[in-house]
Amino acid sequence: RxxxxxxxxxxxxxxxxxxxxDGAQRCLVGEIISRFEKKGFSLRGLKLVSVxxxxxxxxxxxxxAKPFFNGLVEYIISGPVVAMxxxxxxxxxxxxxxxxxxxxxxxxxxxxxxxFAVDIGRNVIHGxxxxxxxxxxxxxxxxxxxxxWQSSLRPWIYE
Ligand code: GDP
Ligand code: MG
Numbered sequence: 001r002x003x004x005x006x007x008x009x010x011x012x013x014x015x016x017x018x019x020x021x022d023g024a025q026r027c028l029v030g031e032i033i034s035r036f037e038k039k040g041f042s043l044r045g046l047k048l049v050s051v052x053x054x055x056x057x058x059x060x061x062x063x064x065a066k067p068f069f070n071g072l073v074e075y076i077i078s079g080p081v082v083a084m085x086x087x088x089x090x091x092x093x094x095x096x097x098x099x100x101x102x103x104x105x106x107x108x109x110x111x112x113x114x115x116f117a118v119d120i121g122r123n124v125i126h127g128x129x130x131x132x133x134x135x136x137x138x139x140x141x142x143x144x145x146x147x148x149w150q151s152s153l154r155p156w157i158y159e
Pocket of ligand 2: 127129
């Protein structure tokens with residue numbers, strides 16, 4: 001086959017992407033998944049889950065000292081979220097670019113937050129900010145592991 005492991009596989013990354021409760025309520029799930037799919041990234045894990053406050057606090061542990069922390073936890077537990085793992089070359093950084101700036105007021109049009117959000121506290125989607133955070137977040141949200149498979153489109157997406 002055209003694609004071989006080696007140089008490319010070492011560049012492969014996984015990131016944790018979560019559609020927040022407002023994204024699910026506002027029926028943005030299909031649109032958001034579609035943007036990652038059309039880009040050429042590959043889905044490795046997907047589930048709709050409601051988390052409790054202890055779990056949300058763990059996910060956002062780094063922000064526990066922030067004044068908006070309690071509101072953030074209430075927001076994340078306010079309804080089901082769509083937890084996903086996406087794989088691809090540079091997917092952590094590019095995933096953040098697809099998502100847009102934290103504050104939708106600063107998110108460029110064409111990004112998910114730029115197109116679908118107004119308020120920082122209702123910004124529709126989460127994405128890991130580094131390879132190391134992605135590793136931790138995937139372990140937290142997918143303790144059962146992710147799915148091992150390879151898209152047949154790979155040679156059409158990667159040189
Ligand atoms: P992200 O990585 O772009 O999601 O941003 P952060 O990791 O800095 O913050 C996590 C989440 O907390 C953001 O996505 C927002 O939902 C929320 N958040 C961050 N800063 C603020 C703020 O100043 N006010 C409020 N209400 N929420 C915030
Ligand atoms: Mg963050």
